[in-house]
Amino acid sequence: MATKASRSAARFMMAPAVVLLLGWMLVPLIMTLWFSFTKYLPLRGDSIDRGLDWVGFSNYARFISSSSFWPSVQTTLVMVGGVLLITLVLGILLAILLDQPMWGQGVVRILVIAPFFVMPTVSALVWKNMLMDPVNGILAHLWRFFGAEPVAWLQDASLSSIIMIVSWQWLPFATLILLTAIQSLDSEQLEAAEMDGAPVLKRFWHIVLPHLARAITIVILIQTIFLLSIFAEIFVTTGGAFGTRTLTYLIFQRVIDSQNIGLGSAGGVYAIILANIVAIFLMRIVGKNLDA
């Protein structure tokens, strides 16, 4: 990309993608912003054709003063944090395990990746009906086998259950990224540390973990983006009941259940703000790992 000609050719070729991306992002964003300042109740006959009434910040005030707002923010953060913690810890352990030479390594690796290919709706249904069902679920049978009372997972431990389901889905992603990072570790560094007298755990702490820092950062950032907008798993399992209503789900309820597009759009803008706050914190904490 050195010459003037190649630079302008590059701009020309990137232009369609840039325009498309901008359109894709800007149009919905602007419409959301517009709706959030209007009274937009389709069932009461409001529509864009007839013109929407400008109501200023009243949607924002109503959304934030609702008793479900702060609990939903808390639920969102607990869910994101819980899934991140579980996927990172188990992901590192699994990555180390899969890095060991063993019989059937290829097959095992494919099996580990498999959950990532299952659609969120499907996996949530499988978990709900086959594993966590208090009467016929595998876990219920297991509990009964040991003489324990089966747990009604999605009622009594609803948030933990959803965290478990989502972690199961995202564990392959974390494992995969961390595995490739572990494989790129120069084995001579580990051998040098071994010669230097570092036992296994210290080698992990002083050599492997720092080497994984960048991969861990990437896992945290990418997962957070997707986890903030978790929806299908909640919709399929608890429908937002039993303290599993995240901000995303609350917005969905405002728009679809209450048919209040203006209020929901205001919630959407809050969600953008929340995502940015989380992003700023994350970049402060782990972003420096991305510098070369």
Add this chain to the structure above:
Amino acid sequence: MGQIQLKQVTKSFGDVEVIPPLDLTIQDGEFTVFVGPSGCGKSTLLRLIAGLEDITTGHIEIDGQDATDVVPAKRGLAMVFQSYALYPHMSVRKNIAFPLRMAKLDQAEITKRVERAASVLNLTDYLDRRPGQLSGGQRQRVAIGRAIVRDPAAFLFDEPLSNLDAALRVGMRLEISELHKRLETTMVYVTHDQVEAMTMADKIVVLHAGVIEQVGTPLELYHTPRNTFVAGFIGSPKMNLMTGDEAAKHGAHTIGVRPEHIDVVESGGQWQGTVGVAEHLGSDTFFHIHNTGLMETLTVRSIGDVSLKHGDTIHLEPRVDEIHRFDADGLRIA
């Protein structure tokens, strides 16, 4: 102290035996070089001594103590790796201090030893940099620094200079030799470069396919190679090895003449041929000579700048008393 003894050591990877039974004693304070072509098992042998690979059968003794099943950290050996294996997220100071921290020395002692190692290796100005900010030679010195702070019984070097450019390699070669003179610690050094072996070693161990071909001082190997492999491997340029009628004249299956033991003469001479490539180095000239009827390409080294060119006919006179004779099995005939 740092005497290392290998007794009937073997190593197999699965069904492949890379090191058949091998005996070797490395004396305390000696600079021993393992040299051989790639894949000859020299690095494996070093890793067996280090304990990074388990030996299949046999025993390793360090200072008379059986170390066969001792973990690497407890053998009292320090190793410098080909890739240097520095810890990229730690500063030079922390890299050098790492083995001391692992040995749980107190902070004052660690600081003292790191400073001393750094001053020995001219690293004092770089202590707070990361390995990524250092040049190849500096990284090499950090790796050596990490080895010397531990006061090991012996140093193990695994091709430490192969990632450096030619000029730096010569410099580091001298530095390592000087370090050895100063520390008087046993050093075991693996290289495929026979020049490194010849210039640095007290004792050279020539390996070929896991077998020790010859052990001796550099000059012993140069003057009395035990077989054709050692003869061809030690010395630069390579010894000319020829079979057939010319060898039969000397009552041998194979004879070898080093390029520096063949004189270029004006006319006459026992051998003659056409000059192929002439490499003029200024101090010497290497001629690669074809059509001698002796071997495909005969190499001759003549002192100074000899003005023969491509295609010229060259007359040669080998020094008869410098001809090495080998029997049909490739072994030296005394």
